Amino acid sequence: MNLPSPTDEWVQLVDDQDRPTGRAEKLDAHRRALLHRAFSVFVFDATGRLLLQRRADSKYHSGGLWTNTCCGHPRPDQPLVDEARRRLREEMGFDCPLIPVGSLHYRLPVIGELTEHEFDHLLCGIHDGNPQPDPLEASAWRWLAWPALLAEVAQAPDTFTPWLREILAHRQTELETWVHAHCAD
Structure with missing residues (x-):
């Protein structure tokens, strides 16, 4: 398989406690399964529906595949929240304040x-407006209530990342x- 090479994209390598250990070119980090820092953004509307992208x-x-609102890798040595908002x-195609709610290693x-x-x-x-996604990043989007998301993932897991x-x-x-604390039910 011939994959594009994002030669100017670097990721922050970390240990299992998220302490920086170096940096690597993004595609190389994925080829060699090097542990690196990432973020997953979940944007909800005021009623608690999640914005998904395909x-x-x-x-x-x-x-x-369908996934959460936005995913990415912060540039090495850059503030995580700023990088997530940039992505x-x-x-x-929109910005909103983001709050860290947890992490996991996989x-x-x-x-x-x-x-x-x-x-x-x-x-x-x-965020309560409609997104304007870059078509090279996301081919579709939709708002989905949390229970419906869980049901869809259970019924058709291979359609999600x-x-x-x-x-x-x-x-x-x-x-x-977080949703119960910040969104109306």
Whole structure:
């Protein structure tokens, strides 16, 4: 498989306590399954519906799968929340305040020789407008109530990214707690 090389994209390598240990080119980190820092953004509307995106088919992995609002990797030595907001603007065309709500460490094969081996920080925010996604990042989007999301993931797990399924399996409580505290039921 011939994958594009994002040669100017670097990730922060970390240990299992999220302490920096170096840096690597993003695609190389995924090929060699190097543990690196990542973030997963979950943006809800005021009623508690989650904004999902379908990854563009042209993405070098997990194209066409539904996932949380935005995902990415902070540039080495840059503030995590600032980098997550930058990526949210780039992918989904809007910005909103983001609050860290937890983290998890996972190692998940995605395609071929690539592995998501990440110390993933979860961030939540509220936005009530419609996104204007970059079509090279997201081919579709939708707002989905939390119970409907859980039901869809249970019924058709292969239509969702592996990291979203991992987050829901291990950090569902933290996300639900945040939604109940910040959104109307």
